[in-house]
Amino acid sequence: MSIEESPMYEVFAREKLDGPLSHIGCIRAANRELAAAHAGMTYSEKPWVEMCVAPTDSFLRCIGDDKDVIGHV
Amino acid sequence: MPQASDLSAEDQALVARIQSGELIEDMADFTPRYRAVLQKTLEIAAQGEVTVLTWAYTAYATAPDLGAKIAISSSIQDEVGHAHQQGMLLERFGVSMQEKAFNEDPMRYISFPIMEFPVRSYIEFVVAQALLDRAGRYTTYDIELHCSFAPYRRALKKINFEEAFHFRHGAYWTEYYWNYSEETRQAVQDAVDWIFPWGYQWYGRPDHLKSMTDQMTFSIRAWSNDTMRDKWLQSACKFADRVGFDTPTQFNEDQDRYVLNKDYPVPMVANTETHAWDWQTSTWDDMINSWKTGGPMRPSAYERLQREEWGEALW
Ligand SMILES: [Fe+2]
Ligand SMILES: [Fe+2]
Numbered sequence: 001m002s003i004e005e006s007p008m009y010e011v012f013a014r015e016k017l018d019g020p021l022s023h024i025g026c027i028r029a030a031n032r033e034l035a036a037a038h039a040g041m042t043y044s045e046k047p048w049v050e051m052c053v054a055p056t057d058s059f060l061r062c063i064g065d066d067k068d069v070i071g072h073v
Numbered sequence: 074m075p076q077a078s079d080l081s082a083e084d085q086a087l088v089a090r091i092q093s094g095e096l097i098e099d100m101a102d103f104t105p106r107y108r109a110v111l112q113k114t115l116e117i118a119a120q121g122e123v124t125v126l127t128w129a130y131t132a133y134a135t136a137p138d139l140g141a142k143i144a145i146s147s148s149i150q151d152e153v154g155h156a157h158q159q160g161m162l163l164e165r166f167g168v169s170m171q172e173k174a175f176n177e178d179p180m181r182y183i184s185f186p187i188m189e190f191p192v193r194s195y196i197e198f199v200v201a202q203a204l205l206d207r208a209g210r211y212t213t214y215d216i217e218l219h220c221s222f223a224p225y226r227r228a229l230k231k232i233n234f235e236e237a238f239h240f241r242h243g244a245y246w247t248e249y250y251w252n253y254s255e256e257t258r259q260a261v262q263d264a265v266d267w268i269f270p271w272g273y274q275w276y277g278r279p280d281h282l283k284s285m286t287d288q289m290t291f292s293i294r295a296w297s298n299d300t301m302r303d304k305w306l307q308s309a310c311k312f313a314d315r316v317g318f319d320t321p322t323q324f325n326e327d328q329d330r331y332v333l334n335k336d337y338p339v340p341m342v343a344n345t346e347t348h349a350w351d352w353q354t355s356t357w358d359d360m361i362n363s364w365k366t367g368g369p370m371r372p373s374a375y376e377r378l379q380r381e382e383w384g385e386a387l388w
Contacts, residue, residue, distance in 0.1 A: 004164070004171055025231065026161055042154045045231050045238075064098075 003028055008056040009035040013048040026056065080290070081106070091292045096223040100165060110287035111222055112166045114294075116173065117183050118213070119159035123174050124184040125209075126152040127374040132192035141195050144242060148202070151235045158228045165224075175379050179372030187271040189368025190348055196250050196257060200264035202243025204309055208275040210236035211301045212294075219295035248316045265318050270350060272309060273333070274340050276302045278357050307331055345369050 006028040014021045024043050029035035035053045043051065080088060083104045091097070100108075129149050136142040160170025187205065192198050210233060217229035250257040276298040288294050296304070306322070310331035313320045321337040324330070333339065338354035342363045 002171070004169060025158065025228075027157070041150065042157055043231065044150070045154075045234050 003030075006030050009039065009053040010056050010059065011039040011043055011053050012051065013043060013046070014050040015046055015048060017049055021050065021052075027053070088290060091221040095221075096226075097221050098223045106287065107291050108166070110291055110293055111225070112163070112168065114216075114288060115159050115163050115166070115225070116168065119156050119163060119170060120173055120177070120183045121185070121209075122152050122156040122159065123378070124182060124188040124374075126156075127370070127378055128188040128190075128192065129198070131370070131374075132195065132198040135192060135195045135198065137195055145198065148239055148242075151239070155232045155235070158232055162224060162228055177375070179375035179379070180367075182367070182371065182375050184364070184367060184371070185271065185275070186343060186345075186363060186366075186368040187268070189370040189374060190343075190345075191370060193348075194260060194264070196247075196260045197264040197267070199243045199246035199250070200261060201268050202239050203247045203312065204240075204243070204265070204268050204272045205275070206236050206239035206243060207308060207312075208272045208305050210240060211296070211304050212276070215294045215296040215301065219292060221292040225293075244312060244316075247318075251316050251318060262318050265313070265320065267349065269309070269320055270341055271343075272305060273302065274360060275305065277361065282357055303330075306333075343368070 008026055008028050009032075010023060011025045011027060012021050013024050025039075027035060027038050027042060029038050032053070032055075039053050040051060081104070084106050087097075087102070087104050087107055097103070097107075103111075126149050129145055129152065132145050133142065136145055156170065156174065160173070163170055163173070187201070192201070213229050213236060214233050217226050217233050220226050220229075247261055251261045252258070278298060279302075280297045280299040283298065289297070307330060310320055310322050310324075313322075314324075321334045322331045323334060325332045338352055340355055340357055340360040341350055341353065342355045342359055343349070344351050345368055348369075
């Protein structure tokens with residue numbers, strides 16, 4: 001599977017323990033473990049206290065248009 | 074480039090929304106012309122990030138110590154991330170970043186020629202960071218602040234944060250080497266003499282030789298070439314004054330700003346054989362053409378990048 005056919009993951013990170021978990025980007029990866037590794041490498045701009053990824057297709061919109069997924073940066 | 078006056082009714086309506094301060098979030102709101110200018114901007118920017126990476130790679134062999142090697146590696150990693158950010162956006166336009174990086178004809182890579190001159194010393198690398206990451210950041214910072222397409226603003230937050238880090242890293246070490254020894258001080262000045270004109274010419278043609286672009290019409294950016302150039306010049310010269318190295322400028326008390334020396338040739342075309350400037354005034358047409366021809370590492374730098382992309386075989 002080429003990288004562009006791989007599923008997309010949304011990346012979230014928290015800058016301070018008392019701050020929000022914010023959406024910071026998105027990546028494609030062949031599986032969950034690679035997604036986590038790839039996100040950690042790509043979004044290393046700040047010393048986050050927490051970072052996690054979730055598959056893009058697991059998100060359901062409450063506000064906004066459904067055809068634009070949360071991510072895509 | 075078409076003038077703002079020949080906009081279709083559809084384009085005029087979009088421009089009106091943008092001018093009223095609305096940010097565009099949904100691609101369904103695009104007109105073909107808006108889509109085209111955004112896509113072109115992203116393609117140029119994303120490919121440009123890749124060329125910084127192949128350039129920075131040549132600095133690796135010149136690094137004096139482990140710390141310097143780590144700094145180069147992390148700036149290469151950052152540039153990959155910058156291409157990634159804009160690549161994820163390009164995907165929404167149906168453009169493959171993978172294609173743009175690994176299957177583009179190396180002769181057609183969009184780049185600044187300076188990115189195709191190998192780095193000759195670590196001092197040259199840090200001076201280039203101090204002056205050229207500073208130049209590049211004004212371009213991307215303008216888009217983060219002013220772009221009418223909201224996702225592009227968001228995508229650039231990470232990029233601009235890191236570009237600022239790059240030029241501060243460069244500034245710190247430029248100052249360090251300026252004060253370290255007679256020899257390193259001379260090396261800093263030599264590097265500045267080579268790099269400074271690249272910074273000054275970074276933004277291309279002056280405004281009076283340019284018609285209104287779709288980038289400005291649709292608020293992809295808000296700062297003109299001359300505006301960015303002046304921001305860069307003031308900032309670079311202030312830095313030069315603080316550290317002590319020479320630039321071909323002087324502070325004009327009446328205008329309260331730095332200006333180029335009268336005899337400074339603008340624009341110039343670099344001599345790819347001698348890896349230096351001939352200090353002869355050229356034309357903007359020749360200069361822009363020299364961007365297309367590129368520097369001595371074209372096409373080898375991109376050929377190497379493309380050879381070493383293992384794709385399927387990696388897994
Ligand atoms: Fe960059
Ligand atoms: Fe950079």
